[in-house]
Every structure is written in structure tokens, then in C-alpha cells.
Amino acid sequence: MNAHLQPTGSAYFISPETAAVESHTLSVLVDNEPGVLARVIGLFSGRGYNIESLTVSETEHQAHLSRITVVTRGTPQVLEQIKAQLERIVPVHRVVDLTVRARELGQDRPIEREVALIKVIGEGEMRAETLRLADAFHAKVVDATVGHFILEITGKSSKIDQFVAIMKPLGLIEVCRTGIAAMNRGVQGM
Numbered sequence: 001m002n003a004h005l006q007p008t009g010s011a012y013f014i015s016p017e018t019a020a021v022e023s024h025t026l027s028v029l030v031d032n033e034p035g036v037l038a039r040v041i042g043l044f045s046g047r048g049y050n051i052e053s054l055t056v057s058e059t060e061h062q063a064h065l066s067r068i069t070v071v072t073r074g075t076p077q078v079l080e081q082i083k084a085q086l087e088r089i090v091p092v093h094r095v096v097d098l099t100v101r102a103r104e105l106g107q108d109r110p111i112e113r114e115v116a117l118i119k120v121i122g123e124g125e126m127r128a129e130t131l132r133l134a135d136a137f138h139a140k141v142v143d144a145t146v147g148h149f150i151l152e153i154t155g156k157s158s159k160i161d162q163f164v165a166i167m168k169p170l171g172l173i174e175v176c177r178t179g180i181a182a183m184n185r186g187v188q189g190m
Contacts, residue, residue: 019075023052024099025110025182026083027190028068031091032058039089040068049074049082053114053157055179065093067190069182094190101184112182115152116160117142121171122149130170137163148173 030036037056044051053071058064072082079097086095098110120130122144134141134151137159143150153163157180164175183190 019077021073021075022079022099023071023073024079024097025112025180026070026072026086027096027098027182028070028086028092029059029094029190030066030068030089031093032064032066033091036066036089036091037068039091040070040086043085043089044070044072044082047082047085049078053179055181069180071180096190098182098184105184105186107185110182110184112156112180113154114157114160114180115154115178116164117176118151118153118164118167119173119175120149120151120167121147121173123147123171126170130167133163133166133170137166139163 028040030040041051041054043049049072051070051072053069055069056066059067072079074082083095083097086092102108102110118139122130123146130149130151131141133139134149134153137153138155139151139153141149142152151167153160160177164172
């Protein structure tokens with residue numbers, strides 16, 4: 001085997017003639033019981049797949065079901081393999097590649113949103129600039145003292161990235177992000 005085609009030990013090994021690596025958002029409906037998240041995450045780590053974003057919440061209380069939203073990267077073949085392996089985990093009811101579903105519906109991507117809490121120094125002349133920029137980005141002040149603000153912002157990850165970058169020179173202290181929540185447009189559910 002040629003040196004440039006040697007496997008790296010990662011699921012991301014691809015030869016030059018294969019498809020490009022893409023980012024996909026997967027939605028996984030699972031039983032809400034102890035250990036399920038660990039099993040799903042174990043599948044990714046055990047096979048060398050990276051998780052770019054992860055959110056989990058119970059979505060159907062009466063049925064004890066939770067929805068896991070995972071953003072990962074891979075070739076179409078690797079992404080199909082991830083989906084097939086997720087579907088084999090016993091407490092998993094359904095796996096939907098929201099990115100593929102969006103394309104089938106004639107859309108570029110599913111609706112994706114993230115929430116972030118951002119703590120910024122709020123003193124002196126920078127205080128007014130921080131509030132002006134927060135208003136421009138539709139961020140809400142959720143806590144304020146004479147020395148700092150905590151701002152809440154919701155939107156696409158790229159919007160949050162941009163807001164964080166703008167806050168850095170104004171005295172960014174801390175950022176906490178939820179990860180992506182996503183669903184497709186239209187009347188059909190997951």
C-alpha cells in the first residue's frame with residue numbers, strides 16, 4: 001500500500017478519489033433511561049468519530065423519550081455507517097440525518113439554533129458599546145452589575161461565533177453554549 005494511503009486509525013481516513021468530508025446534523029430518538037447517552041457517545045468515540053455539537057433533552061415525557069441532536073463530520077459513506085450503527089443500539093427508536101432530509105425537501109440545511117450565555121466586563125465607555133452591540137445582535141441582558149453583563153443570544157452558530165468575536169475586545173470573560181438544536185421545515189415530524 002502507498003504511504004499516502006495508509007490508514008490513520010481514524011474513521012476519517014479517505015483515499016483521494018472518495019467524497020469530501022461534510023458536516024451533518026443527526027437527530028436520534030431514544031428511551032430516556034440511564035446509560036443511553038453513554039452508549040451513543042461510546043459509539044462515536046470507539047470508532048474515532050468526532051462530535052462537533054451535542055444536545056440532549058427529554059421531548060416526550062409520557063413516553064419517556066429523549067432527543068439527541070449530534071453534529072458530526074464525515075464522508076457520505078462514514079455518515080451512513082454512523083447512522084446504521086446508531087440504529088442498532090437497543091434503546092434507539094429512530095435516527096434521522098436532518099441534513100439529508102433537508103436536501104430531499106429542497107433546502108440547504110435544517111433549521112439549527114443555539115443559545116449562548118456570554119459574560120462581558122461592563123465598565124466605563126465600553127459599557128455603552130457592549131449594550132449597543134447586544135441590541136444589534138438581539139441579545140438580551142439577563143444579569144447586570146456595575147462591573148459586568150451576562151448576555152443571552154440565540155441564533156445560528158455562525159451568529160454566535162461572530163458575536164463572541166466582537167465581544168472579545170470589549171472584555172469577554174466567559175462563554176457557555178448549549179450546542180445545536182435542529183429540525184427540518186415542513187409538516188412531517190422526525
